[in-house]
Each structure stands twice: as C-alpha cells, then as structure tokens.
Amino acid sequence: MEFTTTALNVLIMLAYSVPGFVFVKSKMIDQSHIASFAKVLLYVCSPALSIYSFNCVDYSKELLINLGLFLLLSFVLQIIVLTVMWLILKKKGDEDPGYRVCSVACVLSNAGFFGVPLLQSLLPDNPEAVAYSAVYIVGMNIISWTAGSMFITGDKKYMSIKKIILNPPVLALCVSLPLFLLGIKLPSVVDNAVSVLGKMSTPLCMLIMGMRLATVRGGELIKDKL
DSSP: OHHHHHHHHHHHHTTTHHHHHHHHHHSOOOGGGHHHHHHHHIIIHHHHHHHHHHEEEOOOHHHHHHHHHHHHHHHHHHHHHHHHHHHHHHHTTTTTTHHHHHHHHHHSSSSHHHHHHHHHHHTTTTTHHHHHHOOOOOOHHHIIIIIIIIHHHHHHGGGSSHHSSSHHHHHHHHHHHHHHHTTOOOOOHHHHHHHHHHHHHHHHHHHHHHHHHHOOOOOGGGGGGO
16 A cells, blocks of 8 residues: 555656656747746745644654754765765766766755655654654755765865855754744644645656756766766
C-alpha cells in the first residue's frame, strides 16, 4: 500500500513538469523567464513551506532535541558527501564548470519539495515527519548558499556569516521557530494563506524542472562520461 501511494505521488509530481516542458518547447514561455519562476519558488514558496511545516506540529522538549540532532547529523553528512564528490570531480571541474555543478547536484537535490507531500501522504497521522523535512531543507539550503555556491563558482566570498544567516530558509526559520517554541499557532486565515503558498512549492519546482529540461537536448544528458 505504501509503495503504491509513493509511486502515485511521485508520478503526479513528475507530471507537474510536463506543462513547463511544453510551454518552453512551444515558445509560450521564453527560457530567459525561467529565472523569474525560480525566484518566486526561492523567496516566496520555500519560506512559506518552512513556516507551514512547523505550524503543523506541537512543541515538546523531546521533539526540539530530536530536530536539533537531525539538523546537525544531516548537515554534517551532506557536507561530507559534497566534499567527497568535489574531490572526485575536482580535476575535471577545473576545466569544465559542468562537473562542479554535478558535484553539488549529487547532494543538493529536490528532496525538500518532494519530501513534504510524500510524508503527508504516507504519514498523515504523524505531522512531526513534516517538521523533520523542514529542518532538512534548512540545512540543505544553508549549504546551497555557502559551500555549494563556492564549489560552483570557485569564489570564497560565499563562505560568510552573512550568507549563512541572510537566506530565505533561515529567515523563515527565524519566524517559525519562535512560534513553535512558544506554542503559538498562526490565525486560521494566515495559516491558510501560508499553507497555499507552501504547497505551491512542489508543483512550481517541477514546472521549473520541465522548463529547464526543455532547454537541453536529450543526448547531452547521457553522452558525457566521467
């Protein structure tokens, strides 16, 4: 039953990418506009998803400790894997930036946007699972804005306290964490608005993926060897 539910949800999420692919291929959307969709996802929907996830659970000391441990462990593991992939691809990455992107993409995935709807479908009676997903997203995005950006560009300016703090997921955590700790729930009207924006993250993310795929020739995805 769980496999069927997971498979159906994944297929539905993959189907979200089809309109994006079609719109770019048919020139209804110019590929130069894809970045604008990505900004809406990054600066609006993703922070709303984080706030919504924490608003779904009730505070307990045990949950807070477990979330902190999960954030630390997931963060360390991602850094380790990212470093290993960077070392493996470093030589070719010096010649071709595509390999630097590949080393980062191996670690920093769509797990956050995929995770929340899947967890809600598989574990409807365990909203805490969504909070763990939100914590994972925070750690992943801190890495994206710092080490991930540095590995791709080769510029160490991204390794700064400013980049760690002033990014959408962390700023959203600054809003959601105090509410969680104090046991304050958003008013129903506000909660509904945040929920709608947060749940837009998955379809919008997949639409963008479809748009990106429409700009790449199929053969280019499989012809290169390490």
